[in-house]
Amino acid sequence: MFSAWWLVWASLQAILINDFGFNTKVAVTDSLVTNVQLMGACWLVSNILKFYLPQKERYWYILLLSAGLSAVILLNTRWALTNFLSDRPAYLVFLSNSWPVRFGISFLLIGCMTILCVLWYTVEEEKESQQRSADVERLTREAELFKLRQQLQPHFLFNSLNSISALVGNQPEQARKMIQQLSDFLRGNLKKEEQKWVPLSEELQYLQLYLDIEKVRFGHRLSTDMDIEPASLDMKMPPLLLQPIVENAIKFGLYDTTEAITISMSGKVHDNILEIRVQNPFDPETSYPKQGTGFGLNSVKRRLYLLFGRNDLLDTQTSDHLFTTIVKIPQTA
Numbered sequence: 477m478f479s480a481w482w483l484v485w486a487s488l489q490a491i492l493i494n495d496f497g498f499n500t501k502v503a504v505t506d507s508l509v510t511n512v513q514l515m516g517a518c519w520l521v522s523n524i525l526k527f528y529l530p531q532k533e534r535y536w537y538i539l540l541l542s543a544g545l546s547a548v549i550l551l552n553t554r555w556a557l558t559n560f561l562s563d564r565p566a567y568l569v570f571l572s573n574s575w576p577v578r579f580g581i582s583f584l585l586i587g588c589m590t591i592l593c594v595l596w597y598t599v600e601e602e603k604e605s606q607q608r609s610a611d612v613e614r615l616t617r618e619a620e621l622f623k624l625r626q627q628l629q630p631h632f633l634f635n636s637l638n639s640i641s642a643l644v645g646n647q648p649e650q651a652r653k654m655i656q657q658l659s660d661f662l663r664g665n666l667k668k669e670e671q672k673w674v675p676l677s678e679e680l681q682y683l684q685l686y687l688d689i690e691k692v693r694f695g696h697r698l699s700t701d702m703d704i705e706p707a708s709l710d711m712k713m714p715p716l717l718l719q720p721i722v723e724n725a726i727k728f729g730l731y732d733t734t735e736a737i738t739i740s741m742s743g744k745v746h747d748n749i750l751e752i753r754v755q756n757p758f759d760p761e762t763s764y765p766k767q768g769t770g771f772g773l774n775s776v777k778r779r780l781y782l783l784f785g786r787n788d789l790l791d792t793q794t795s796d797h798l799f800t801t802i803v804k805i806p807q808t809a
Contacts, residue, residue, distance in 0.1 A: 478519075485585075486511040502567055509556045510549070514582060517545045518589040525593040529601065538590045546582035550575065633662075639693040654692045661685040676743060676750065677709040683718050690726055697736045698726065704743040711750040713805045714783060718752065720772035721801050725756035727772075728799060733759055750805040758799050776803065 490507040494500060521541065530537045554571070561567050636658050643651035661682075680702070691698050722739060729737040740755040773790065780789040784806055793800045 478515075482511055482515045496570065498564075498567055498570070502561060502564060505560055506557060506571075509560070510553050510578070513549045513552055514585055517549060517582075517586055521545070521586060521590050522593050525590065525597055529594060529597055538587065538594065542583050542587040542590055545586050546579055549582050550579050553578065633658075635693070636689055643692075650692055654689060657685060657689045657692065661689060672714070673712040674715045675709065676704070676711050676713055676752075679713055679715060679718055680704065680709075682716070683722060686719050686722065694726075694730055697730060697734075699736065699738045701738050701740045703741070705745065708743040708745045708750055711745055711805070711807055713750060714779060717776060717779065717803070717805075718754070720776055721752075721754045721803060724772045724801065725754050725799070728758045729756035745807075748807045750807060752803050752805070753800055754803075755798055755800045757797055760797060773801065780805075 486507045489511065490500075490503040493503040493506050498506075524541075554575070557571055558568065561571075636654065640651050640654050640658070643654060687698075687700055718741075722741070725739050729739060737757050740753075742753045744751055773792070777787070777790040780803070781787055786806075789804045789806075791802045793802070
């Protein structure tokens with residue numbers, strides 16, 4: 477495009493000079509001498525501004541640069557054309573009279589090129605700056621997501637190891653079973669660290685490992701009831717999102733009672749949003765679930781915000797001695 481533009485401009489100048497009564501040789505010589513220098517000056521400006529952009533308060537550099545280059549081109553053109561066409565006195569008179577016009581045209585062309593380059597490189601620099609900011613924000617978000625996921629495991633692991641320790645003496649078979657389940661659970665955890673999204677069916681399989689371990693700890697006191705619509709099983713969700721919700725339900729359903737409880741979970745799709753409800757009973761005299769939305773549920777809410785930029789995807793409700801956690805996962809394309 478750059479070369480084509482100067483070819484067109486040089487042709488127009490040659491035609492114009494030819495219209496003033498000079499032959500083709502004179503017109504072409506004048507046009508080539510002038511426009512080769514102008515093209516070189518514009519190329520130089522483009523490369524200078526590629527590596528150095530003046531600040532807003534120094535835009536007067538553009539005028540100074542354009543005027544300086546125009547003056548240099550004018551002097552070179554005068555010297556070259558005077559020598560090349562010294563045997564044509566009529567043309568030399570025309571050349572002498574056209575200096576103001578030539579300077580003005582050179583100044584405008586170089587000035588326009590300079591302004592275009594400043595605008596172009598400023599936009600490119602802004603795009604690069606925005607991309608760097610987006611990359612930094614993305615890396616920060618991923619680091620925070622990773623940290624949130626890592627912080628969930630130690631608490632569960634310590635509880636499991638304490639339970640295994642208690643079972644080793646009087647129930648060694650149960651202890652071995654729990655060790656195997658814990659091993660499968662942690663192995664699955666390592667695999668999921670590299671995944672950003674998993675289908676609900678896979679998340680439920682992983683959650684079942686967690687529940688099996690908890691059932692070894694609590695025995696007959698813990699049971700679960702799953703009501704998952706088949707259409708929702710293929711819906712995508714962040715991995716390891718349900719464990720802290722279920723852990724919270726077990727904490728406030730079992731820790732303050734000696735009775736058996738049932739943790740209920742349902743899943744459905746509505747308006748391209750996967751909605752999962754986890755419900756547990758609680759004793760209002762010994763447990764207050766609203767105080768239970770600590771790190772576990774807050775971490776889930778924070779993860780959802782980091783992934784979707786929304787604060788309305790996690791909700792809790794309390795009614796009739798039942799505590800319900802509702803999580804919504806928009807399905808992205």
